[in-house]
Structures are given as C-alpha cells and as structure tokens.
Amino acid sequence: MPPNTTASSGQKPGKSGRKKGHKARLIVLVLVLAIIGGIAYGAYWSISTVRASLPQTKGSITLDGLSGPVDVKRDSYGIPQIYASTDEDLFMAQGYVQAQDRFYEMDVRRHMTSGRLSEMFGKGQVDNDEFLRTLGWDRVAKKEYDTKLSASTKKYLQAYAKGVNAYLAGKDGKEISLEYAALGFTNDYKPEPWTPVDSVSWLKAMAWDLRGNMQDEIDRALMTSRLGPKQIADLYPDYPYSRNKAIVQEGQYNELTQTFEQGGSTSASGSTSGATGTSGTSSASTALQGQLAGLQDVLDDVPAAVGVNGNGIGSNAWVVSGRYTITGSPLLANDPHLSASLPSVWYQMGLHCRAVSSKCQYDVSGYTFAGMPGVVIGHNANIAWGMTNSAVDVTDLYLEKLSGNGYLYDGKTLPFTTREETIKVAGGTSKTIVVRETNNGPLLSDRDDELVKVGKKAPVDAAAPDRGDGYGIALRWTALQAGTTMDAVFAMDKAANWNDFRAAAALFEVPSQNLVYADSKNIGYTLPGRIPTRAKGVDGSLPQPGWDSKYRWTGWIKQGELPYEYNPSRGYIVTANQAVIDPDKYPYTLTTDWGYGTRSQRITDLIQSKIDDGGKISTDDMRQMQVDNSSEIAKLLVPTLLKIDIDDKDVREAQKLLEGWDYTQDADSAAAAYFNAVWRNILKLAFGNKLPKELRVEGQCLWVEKADSTGPVDEETKVRECGQRDPDQAQPDGGDRWFEVVRNLMNDEKSDWWTTPKGVGDRPEATNRDQLFKRAMIDARWELTAKLGKDIDTWSWGRLHRLFLKNQTLGTEGPGFLKYILNRGPWKLSGGEATVNATGWNAAGGYGVVWVPSMRMVVNLGDLDKSKWINLTGASGHAYSAHYTDQTSKWVKGELLDWSFSKDAVDKSTSDTLVLKP
Template identity: 50%
Template sequence: MLIALTGLVLLALIAATSYVVWTVRRSFPQVDGTLSVPGLTTRVEVVRDKWGVPQIYADNALDLFRAQGYVHAQDRFWEMDVRRHVTAGRLSEMFGPSTLKVDKLIRTMGWRKIAEQELERIDPETRRYLQAYAEGVNAYLDEREGAELGLEYTLLAMENGDYRPEPWTPADSLSWLKAMAWDLRANVTQEIDRALLTEKLSVDQIEQLYPPYPYGRHQPILSRGDVRGKRFDPEAPAPLRLPVGVRKQLAELSRELAKIPPLLGPNGTGIGSNSWVVSGALTTTGKPLLANDPHLAPKLPSIWYQMGLHCRKITGQCPFDVAGFTFSGVPGVIIGHNDKIAWGFTNLGADVSDLFLEKVRGDTYEYKGRQVSLEINQEIIKVAGQDDVLLTVRATKHGPLISDVSEEFRKAGAGAPLPESMREPRREYAVALSWTALKPSRTADAIFKLNTARNWTEFRAAAKLFAVPAQNMIYADTQGNIGYQMPGYLPLRNSGDGRWPVPGWVDSYEWKAAPVPFDQLPYALNPKEGYLVTANNAVIPPGYPYLITEDWDYGYRSQRITELLHQRLKENGNKVDAQALRDIQLDNRNPNAELLTPYLLRLRVDPFTREAQELLRHWDYTQPPESAAAAYFNAVWRQTLLLTFGDQMPKEVQPDGGDRWFEVVRGIIDEPDNPWWDDVRTPRRETRDDILRKAMRKARYELTRKLTKDPENWHWGRLHKMWLLNDTLGNSDDWLVKKLLNRGPYEVGGGESLVNATGWDAAKGYTTDWVPSMRMVVDLGNLDASTWINLTGASGHAYHGNYVDQAELWTRGEQLPWPFSEQAVRQAAENTLVLEPGPPLEGAVPG
C-alpha cells in the first residue's frame, strides 16, 4: 500500500514538473527553419550566435524594421508590454491598485500624450520605420497568446485572468524615450532634496553639502572652447582656467558661496556612465578605440538588447549596416557602430527641469498679479479587479502640478526657501514641473540618422535632433577622427541657477521661448590631447555663457580614467590597445579611501576594533569582491556619514555616499572641530576623531554580525551583492514567483563613484543599486575585433539558455567577441531563421 502511494506521489510530482516545464518552454522562440510573417515583402534572415544575439539581413529598410519588431517580440515582449503600460500610466490595468500611485504621476505628466504629438512632428520616413516595426511586433502577437508570449502571462493570469495584450503602435515606441528621459532627468532630485533639507538645516548649511565642482583637481571633458560670434569655437581659450592644486582656494570659494542664499530650492543624483575615445595616433592599430558602459539599475532582463541590422545592399532606400545595443520596443540601434562610425553616450546631467512654486486658489493660480485659470483635464485609470479611478490633472503655464499626486513634491513645495520679499508665513505652495521632455521633440529622427551617419558632419546633424535626454556623445570613425558633441534641449532662463524651486507667480524665472542654439553647444573634433573622456563630469571650464548645470558629478571617475590612460600610454610606448580599455573599465580603486584611510590608521582604538583597523594598514585601495579591507572601509564610510551628517538631516534625505559626499568630507577632514563632526544627539561636542573612532567600532560590530567574527574572512562581495530582479512580478510576495523569475545574488566588486561603478546607497545598506548595464569597446581598425557584454542575456524568457548566460561573464569582467561583417557573423552562427513574406497586412505601410 505504501509503495503504491509513494508511486502515485512520484507520478504526481513528475506530472506537475512536466507541466511547469511545458508551460515555461511554450514561450521560447523559434530560431531555426522558416516562418511566414504577414506584412513582409521580401525574404529576411535572422542569424543568431550561441548567446542568442540576432543579426538581421533584409533587402529593404521597412522589412528590416518589421523583422526587428518581430525578433524583439520573440525574446522580450513581456518587457515591452510592461514598458508601454508604464509610459502610458496604465500599469494598474495589469497589476491592480499596487501601481496606482505610479500611474497617477505618469498621467499627470502626460508622457503618452507628448509621444502622440511627437508622432505628428517627426519625419515621414521615421513614421514609416515605426509603423513597420509595429507591424512586425503585431505579426508575432497574432500567432500567440497567454503563456505562449511569456511565463509572466501565466503568472499574471492567476491575479488578472482578463488581461490581454493590445496591438503595438508607433506611439508605444516613442513613449519609451520619455521613460529614459525621466531616468536621466538630471538635477530635479537634487532640487527636491535641497527643499526637503530646509526642514532641519539652514540654507548656509545646505550649500556646504553641495560644494562646487573641483576644476583644479578634476578636469572637464573639454579643456578649451567658448562661444564666439554666436557659434561655439572649440579652439578658443577657456574664459577661466584654474591651476592644478588649488584645493584650499576651492574650499574657501565653497565657503563663500555657502554664505549667499540661493533664490529658491530642491534636487538629486543622476544616473552615471563612462565613455572615452582614443585617437589612432595613440593606439596600437593606428585607428581609434571607443569604450562605453552606461550605468543603470540592474534588471532582468537587462534594459539593453544586442542586435545587428543589415541591408544586404546599401542604397538610399536601405542605408542600414549597424550593430549595437537596442531598446526592446524601439526600432534602430541606440549605442553602437555602423560600417563607418561608432558612438557612445553618457548622461550629461544638464539642468533641464525646474520646479515652480505656484499660489493656487480654487481652480486658478496667481501669475503677474492676476488670477489665471488652471488647465484641468480628467483622466480615467482602469484598475484590475476594482472600479475605475478618476484623476484630475491640473497644470499651470509652467507645467503639470505634480504636487497633486506626489507627497515628495508636496513637501518640496512646503519647504522651499524664498527671497525675503516673497515670503508668506505658513503658506504651502503647489509645485509645477517644467521639463524639456514634456515638449514634443524629434529625438526619434536622431536615432535613425545616427544609425546611417557616415562621417562627423552627418553625426552632428543627427545629434542636433537629439533633444531629450540631454547626453554627452562621443564619436570615432574609420578615417581616424574622434570627437565629442553635447546635444540636447538646454533651456535658457531669465534668471536663477536651477538649483532651487522658483516662484511661479512672477516672470523672473521663466524659460525663454527657444533653447540654447545647437551651434553654441560645446563640441570638439580631434583634440590635441588625442583622447576625450566623459563620465558625467563637467563639460567645460567656468566661463561658458550658458547654464548647463550646477550639479555635475564631481569627476572622480573621469579623472581616474584619464590617469589610467596616461599610465598605460607611458608604460607602452605611448600606445594603448583594446585590452587596455577593457582593463580600465574594471578599475576598482577607491579615491575616497586614499583620502580617508590615513586618518583612520592614526587613531587609537580598542583591541577588538584594532583587528579590523589592521586590514587597512597595507591596503592598495582597490575593491575586488574578495577584499576584506574594502568591506571594512565601506562599512566605516557608511557609519561616518550617518554619524556626521545623518543626525542633522531629515529621514527622507540621508547621505547616499556618492562622490558629492567624497567632496564634502574632503572639505572638512582637516578641520577636526568643524561643527558637522558633532553628533547633535549627544550632550557632549564630538570632534572628527571621536566620530571616526566610533564609526570604526560600529563598522567592526556590524560586519561581525553580517559576515563573521574574523576580519580576515570578510569579503566585500558578500556584503555588496547584486540581485537581478524581474521589474514587476519579481517584486511579488510569492516566493515561488520570485524563484521562477529572479536570479542572484552575485558577489560583485567595484563600488560607488568608482570606474567600475557598482553603486550602493550608504543610507540603506550595501546592496548594489546600479551597475555598468553593458560594456563595449569598439575597434575602428577592425570592427570584428570589437567586444561587448550585456548584464544578463538576450532572452527575456525565464529558464531559456540565454536568460542570464552573460551575467557570470559580466561579473568576472569578461567581454564577448562582437562579429559585424557578414563573414564573421556567419562564422559565429548557431541558428538561422528565415522569415518569408506572408499575407499582406491591411493598412500596412507601403514598401
């Protein structure tokens, strides 16, 4: 009897397992053989390597983008579907009331409406490409439903069985560009933070926490250049040059600036990235090398999708021969190279948004002494399993009132300081958002013109259309040229520096009708240094006539990259190769540790703490995952910040430990009695050494609890872990769902504001919050010798072989060969899928 029962249980387990495996595999795409695709007019080939990376070959551009849409949907449709619901403020249709707050914010900003307006403004050719792409996605959707599209749809059906994906539209693709602009929105977070800090700090104290960019120690991207005759002259001497080694003068300048109250107030840290390009005069191949690694939050799947798009014959009607990193849901290649040029991006961090404080009364707001009617619209948000929600969206001439739907912005409105003449006791202000991404632009046109650019002139013409998000763009070509271009919609303000919210009831802070002209934006072609480095550092020395931002990254990464380039050049006969650039991308040296460690080693501490202190004695300041010293130093750094600054700051705005804090601590480290060192929660007045000693002791006990008692067995990677989480269902409370969709943890090295930028927030812990989302090195001497790596893998399907097959390689710092020529692609091929023309589509774009 027992044997029979055991057999039944075993059969049940086998059946259940088989069902799960069958369900999971139903969504795996066909990658070999032949498929008929409605809408195609010619035969298309999709050639995949062992990593599942597709290279598409077509006879005309429209079929090329139809195939791209089809292939994106094969591997990543769940991701695409979620993204378009995010950008349209419709997540609650899928996930119910838990996402209602996000939907309200997005609807209030109106991303989808802006995308629909852009669709009417872009080039007709771009519209055709977007339409063809949508046709390819929909051809795939017409074949499948439910679990056939992805495991996530099976899981979603358990909660929302009524959900069915809609057909894809061109506006769905354009909307995603708004989401990227929001992620890279520059200093709006800092603007908010400054206003929130007024709850506990004076304006003078707040200014001390935002020191000026250290031009004397960290060089900007361009060392020269100025606007001459209404055009930017890259050879003009900089209007103001600060000599190297002026730290004391800069510190004094910071203190003087802190005495000047800003006109208003809030802000935050933008997402970083590294990119640099080296002239052929300094490389072993005699041709340029270009490196890029954008820093974004770790997600599963990765935000990037590697792909090649190739016209079998390059003509005016089919001009594409391009490969690189794409966004699933958006046609074209975002970062990469074609057969003539290569390009990369880093976030510029430009101040392209302002918060306007508004005096709202009823359905009106005050402007220039009179009451003006608010613009009011009603939005209906559908919520799975519940009644629809009616949202009232209000806007002033400056933009939507985001304080209506965001507690953070509401607090910013209450806390922002105003000039004395404008203060009204106990007044709370509504907050409107002015942001360049809320104005229709032609960024979509820029993508396709960038993909087909053949030289520097055509590259700049494409960059001119790249409005949002404002970025740094680096360039190299097979002719040996290298360059830099700052593109983007850069607002011109009547007054103010964009650092604090401004009063909206006067016209003093208005944006002018037109932005900074493109011809007056900084650029450089073939600089005499022979290289260009961008890592969110300042673009140009002080004196440039327009405000780019006052909230740069502080240049620790860019300066380290520059130093490493010089070092490699000196060691190798003034030449570098592609491996040198890959090595630099993995640099783990912590410049903050170089500053602080000598002070920590001077302190006398108790014997238990001394065991940990000794780890720092002969440390080289690098942070590989196995480093015990790195684990202890970062724990000490975290405790130092919380003890020194956290005691005086509101809970919403605690020190995150980034390079701004490197600079803040640098400014007070030689002042042992500076008031910041005092812990205001204790009756005695602490000094620098008191705080550092306490931080060392607390860090010793913290790591003993988290890791082990023996400091020699501490590992930075065990503390600093990276999780790859499915963006939506991966946050479920159901452990089985998490197990099915998420991966990790991975022990990683690097750290906050290092070249190998695996960022973490000191206020929250050590978990990795953002990473190099991909890495690439392009060799313009031999494009087939280029290399790349994605954070996860090509597939968005859990348990597919390409779901996370690049993650371990990424963690180890490896890169994969990047075949580009058809010969190299065919040699690396593992699978070939032929897409044959199917029945014509009604209303399809002709071509």
C-alpha cells in the same frame, strides 16, 4: 503541560498527548506535502508554459507584409543579426525578433509610460498611474509622432509595429511568456496590438530617469528647514575644476557669432552661476516645505525605467586617438550605469542591409531597447558612438499660488488647463482623476495623498477646488514638449562621418546626453539637447516662484552654441558625468549639479599614465580600465584612519586590514569590506542626525540583510545588528558628492559636522574629526562582526556587496515559486560607489548593489570584428531560455564577448538561422 515536556520526564505520554503529537505530525506532513506539491505544480506549470513561449530560431516563418526574405542569424548567446533588402523589412523583422525574445518586457514598459500599470497588476499601481498620467508621457509621444517626426521615421516605426503584431497574431498569453500565464491566475489581461507611439513613449521614460537635478532641487529646499546657507553650501560644494578636468578643455565661445568654436580656450563673460532661492513670503516658504515633502514620497514610489528614479546613476564613455593605440585607429569604450534589471534594459543586435543603398540604408550593430527600432549605442560600418548622462538642468520646480479657479501669474489669476484621465484597474473599479496644468507645467502636488483631492467625477471644465494651503508644485521639463529624438536615432545609425553625426545629434533633444564619437581617423565629443536658458541670477538650483514671470525660462541654447571637441591635442576624450566645461569659459549655466569627476579623473589618469609610459593602448587595456576597482575616497581617508590610536584589540585587528591595502575593492578583499563599513558609519555619524528627516531614503538601515542569511530576521536582531537608529533620521547615499564634502572638511578637524552625541554602549561622543573617525571604526567592526562573523579572515567585500537580479514585476511582487523561477543571484561583486567599475551601493540602505554597468563595449575602429561587448543578463526575457542570464557570469568577471560585424564574421559565429518569408 506540553506533550514533549511529559515525555522528557521519562513518563509515557498520555492518550491526550499522543493525539496532539499525532495531529502535530500530520499538520507538519500536510504542510511539507503542500510545499512539495506547490513546487512540483509550479515546475510543471512553468515548464509547460516555457515550451509554449520559447521562440522559434531555426527554419522559416511566413510574415505577411514583408517584401522579401529576411535572415535572422543568432550566435551562441542568442544575439540576433538581421539581414534584409529594404529598410521596412529590416525594421519589421526587428520588431518581430524583439517580440520573440522580450514582448512581456515591452508590454510592461508601454503600460508604465502610458500610466496603465493598474490594467496589468491591479489596484497596487493606481497611485503610480495617477502620477504618470499627470506627466502625460504618452500624450507627448503621440504629439511627437503626429507633428514632429519625419516621414521616414514614421515609416520605420510603423514597420516595427507591424513586425511586433505579426508575432502576436493568433497567440494567447501563455504562448508569449509564462508571466502572462501567471497573470491569468488573477485577471483576464490580454496583450493589445503594438503601436508606433508605444515605441516613442519609451524615450520619455528614459528621459525621466536621466532628468538631471530635480531631486537636488527638492533636497536643497527641504534642507532650509534645518540648515543654514553655509551648512547647505558645505553639502553642495563647488565642482573641483582644478583637480578633476571637465570634458571639453579646448575650444571657445565666440560672443560675436554666438557659436562655440574649436580652438584654444579663452575666457568668456556672462556666467550666470550662483544659487538663488525662491522669493516670497514666509507662508510660501512653509508651503514649499510641505508640498516638497509630499512630492518626495510620491517620487520614491514611481517605478524606474532605466535608472534609480533619477538618483545616483551615471556612465563612463571615453575615446582614444589612433596615435596612442596599438591598431593606429581610435578605440571607443562605453558602459552606462543603470539600475540592475532582469532582463537587462539593453538588447544587443545587428541590423544589416544586404546592399546599402537608397532603398536600404542601414548597416549598424549595437544596443537598443526592446520596444524601440534602430540602435541607440554602437557602431555602423564607418563610425562608433557612446553616451553618458550629461546631467544638464532641464527641469525646474515652481511653487504655484493657487485659487479655486486658477493660479496667480504676474498679479492675475489664470485658468488651469485641465483634462480628465480614467484609470482602469484589473479586478477593481476604474478611477477618474483631473490633471491640472499651469503655464509652467502639470501640478505634481495634486498627486499627493496628503492634499485635498479632486472629486472622482469632476468634468474636465469644472473649477477645481483650492488645494491645501493654497500652494502647489508644478514641473517644467523639456521632455514634456514634443521633440525629434526618435529621428536622431535613425540619423546616427546611418551617419558616415563627423558632420553627419553632429547633424544627427542636433535632433537628440531629450534626454540631453554626452555623445562621444570615433571613426577610423578621428575622435570627437558633442553635447546635444534642448537646454533652457534662465534670467541672470537664476540658475535652477532651487524651486522658483511660479507667480513671477522673471523666473520663467528665457529661451534655448542654440545647437551651434553647445560645447564640443574634435580631435583635441591631448589625444583622448573622457566623459563620466563630470562638468562639461569650466564656467569661466562658457556664458551659460548648464547645471550646478554635475557629478564631481571622481570616475572621470581616474579614467583620465589611467589613460595618461599609459601614454606617459610610452605604451600603446589595446582593446584589452580599455576593458581593464572599465573594471578598475580603485576607491578614491579610500585613498583620501585611509592614511588618517591608520593614525588613529585604537585600544580595543578587535577593532585594532580590523584597522590593521587597511595597512598596505592598495585601495582596490575586489570581491575577495576584507580590507574593502571594512573600509566601506567605516565610510558608511562616518557618513551616518557626521551627517545622518543633522539632516531633515524628510530627506530620509526608503530602505535605509534599521536592517541591512545579513550576508549569506536566507531566513527571516526578528526585530530585536535587526536593531542589534544594525545599531540604534532613529527611523526618521536621514542619511547620505555616499556618492561622489559626499566624497567632495568630506574632502573639503578634512582640514577643519573641529568642524561642527564632526560632532556627535554619546553612542550606544561604550561608543563615545565625538567633538572632532579623529574622535568621530574612531567611533566609526568601532561601529564598523561591530556591524561587520554581526554580518560577517568575528573572524576577520572570513570577511570579504563580495559577501556584503551582492547583486540580485529580479524580474521587475512578478519577480518582486509575485508568489514565491514565481520569484524562484524568474529571479537569479546573488553574485558577489567587486567595484563600488564612484568607482570606474561602478557597482553602486547606497550608504543609506546598506551595501547591496543598486546600479551597475548595464553593459560594456569596446569598439575597435581599426577592425570592427575585433570589437568586444557584453550585456548584464542575456538576449532573452524567457526565464528558462538558455540566454536568460548566460552573459552574467562573464560580466561579473569583467570579461567581454567577441562582437562580429562583417558578414563573414557573423556567418562564422552563427548557431541558428531563421528565415522570415513574405
């Protein structure tokens, strides 16, 4: 009998019981002391490390290689503005300053882009490295540097690398950041010198996350195992051009000159839209399913660079003509939607020549990436620009028919192009792989563990063995060809007008982006990029047979043929990942997978309503539009949900939250919490049990973290609070494609999509739309009761919709005390999926925030010093810096910081000045 049972009976514990109880107390005491000691040691260790790694921001430092002194002026948020007298000094100082603040982040990034994460983090990253080596980003970047980039760009990249290495000189790991000190516990990793190619490679990682419709290609192909053409068409509806306007509404394609021209819109012939499938035998179709299912698993594990592995991300950018603004000059807003990271993917800074001349050409301020010279988004003294992902289709997957010696192409067997890659592993044994390429690109399927692997020691010229059933998947992607995007960054930074900007944009080959433009009098939009053309009837919406040449790309859309607008008559331009142009007005198929225009049309409506009311738009109006929380799917569904007869008093109580709700998803809204739970359950019931299990999303609910909980949760509770679910069941992510799917099905109340089997407990089966909606309302009430409590007065959207900021390496995989040191949050957020304030969440995994407006800016072309900006986190990557997350609270509230640009304004806002001396 246990000692506590004996004691509770009123008897004294025996000798044996006393010893056991004493021993138990000792164990508890030792554990408590160990925990306290661990925290204390962690605190001492981290504080001492932080003191060694925090950058010097005052006084002076001598840097070999400078031709003259450089001033680094930081404001109260640690944002640097650099002043130099030559281009090379400017970019060398940029490299030094970014390394001061963010070198660990830079180092991780270059190891990711080169497929060398295992060198830092050990064997857990080998699979990722194998995949990244197969893509060969760093190889392409080196080819760009060697053969494509201009002499001036190379000079700037070299200067930047020189600045980074000047910072690294003489420092050991713990003097650079506490993460290196932590890595030192497990391996002897030491940072290498920075190279120009390290900077160029980051553009490939960015392009990968913004690559377009590759995931949709995979999903559509996998759907064919369970769904018919009509059902797949239901799930990929046509873009609603009549309701959600395309970006370019004015202008026409001239077939005679083969150019896109400004002016009134006219119809153009020759559209090649229309989905086509792969041709081939049934065995090829079966092979495709197997290969894609394996590839899906590989892709899920690849680390994201700026996005969420190519899924769900978007951005907002719009520009308003001066005739509709208070200042009489244009206003430009931008907020790219990327994955939440700590530190933020963006780095704010200004690069200023003391006197702009041929010797020193730059006077620019904005956002860039740590590890890359120049400014990617922002403004100079003459123009401003912003970006959103265009989503044009620049990737195609090809099913390849393989033999032991090569692959089939037009009836002939061609030899693979092969290379050997050796992956070094911290604390482990190196691994060698063979990368094989066809004329369509690298074989991604070779990295699937389910397929037969190449021998570790196979020489480069060895005949690789046949794989699996004789089929493989190759990737054709524009970013795997050397290009000139790095040239474009510097050209945009010094562009003085629309013509300069368009010429610079023509160099921006990958990733293809929507670029919005403004100067003091004009506004514009242009679509740059290396965009492939395909044979008539081939649109890239599904994987194609690689053995048939008719499915090969036929060329590139010429820059002069790409759509643009300049000073359109409506007085504004909105880009938010919607369709670029109506296909009836353009001869090329840019993609079949646009965003569906939910955000873009909401922004358009907000601008137009202001204009219709006769008002003038201010900088703060632009800011308020950026944080608009209105739910468009709620506007569609709530009137129907309120008509449904609910008997259960608890469910009726929740339903009443929707009465009078204005569809605004504020963090403190109980109605927003309930509606989003209903929406998630509608998706689960209508589509989740009908999709192929291969489409399942990692992290989907069997368990969604209980709001405000901190401790571990047992499996029984997970099932009870999340519902009885098939772990192999797929579920929609809930993005605006699903808005359109449900909108199109609303009038078909007896569609097969609305049918469900009998639910758990008293939740009934559904045979029509309203029955399914009723069941979703019941399930949502049950789910939120488990997560937020029975009292709906305590419910709020922010309790479900929370942002956690995690260091992307040791903050996710490191020991507990390191996670405590490196990570921040949670914050309760407003906004939601496909909302202008796009704090995205994935309905397949719960309500937590997955991607965010990674920064926000509003540029005032009438007075640049009255522009505003904010970053998700802060300037610093050092965990105990005052500037680690000092902008986050303001970002959460939708506030913006003053953005000084002129020398006088910068001087007034300067808190610290560091002089870099030659």
